[in-house]
Amino acid sequence: MSVSATGPIVLVGAGNMGGAMLTGWLKSGVPGSSVLVLDPGPSDAILGLLNETGARHSVTPSADMKAGILFLAVKPQVMDAVLPPLKGLVGPNTVVVSVAAGKTLANMERHLGEAAMVRAMPNTPAMIGRGVTGAYANARVTHEQRQQVQALLKVSGPVEWVSTEQDIDAVTALSGSGPAYVFYLVECMAEAGRKAGLPADLAMRLARETVSGAGELLHRSPDDAARLRQNVTSPGGTTAAALSVLMAEDGMQPLFDKAVEAARRRAGELAG
Secondary structure, three states: OOOOOOOOEEEEOOOHHHHHHHHHHHHOOOOHHHEEEEOOOOOHHHHHHHHHHOOEEEOOOOOOOOOOEEEEOOOHHHHHHHOHHHHHHOOOOOEEEEOOOOOOHHHHHHHHOOOEEEEEEOOHHHHHOOOOEEEEEOOOOOHHHHHHHHHHHHHHOOEEEOOOOOHHHHHHHHHHOHHHHHHHHHHHHHHHHHHOOOOHHHHHHHHHHHHHHHHHHHHHOOOOHHHHHHHOOOOOOHHHHHHHHHOOOOOHHHHHHHHHHHHHHHHHHOOO
16 A cells, blocks of 8 residues: 655554554555554554564654654544644644544644644444544645545545535444444344343354344345345245334334434534
């Protein structure tokens, strides 16, 4: 992968998400010499990766350095404390990328000044290269910078650009938080299987493999989700009986509507 930024890629935070992104960059061909990681306590695995690839590590930024891409992968709760010391890294050719949920561009500008900025929302399957990321770029982001950011984000999966910053809250609610909904679905299916008479451990194994297998089929198939559902639903059969409950007026759709709206509203409340 070629990312021809005008300065180093500075990754702030090498925890789960930042570490996953860093690993993807270095494995896909980003030269270690072009990467600087700012993190007070990276894991042994990250330190080993940095040593292996020649990427640099520091606790504090250099006073005379300007980042080509400043990639912020810290939790939203600590952003206000982390950002002020980073202002010196932002030059006229820097693009700032944040994956912190709820933290707006206006919030980052208060600390870093006006700059080309991107808000991105990946999800946890990014850690195995199977995530999806929603992203929004402000008007200062050039076409070239957008392509550079796209190259960095896509190491964890597809990237979908949205047209307004407010859309990022909906992305957060749907795909950012979405893996937790799927994991809970597995829990619910397993519990229903237990109540139907199966041993709890068997019910969990069946539920887990069913959901992961169905997800892989959805990933590989050219058919959309509705078609795949119809393919396994025989008229008058067992699947149809279950779907008559799940697809009722008080079934899954209104529940998911309420859940996603609650998450979207919370994302807006976290803005600052």
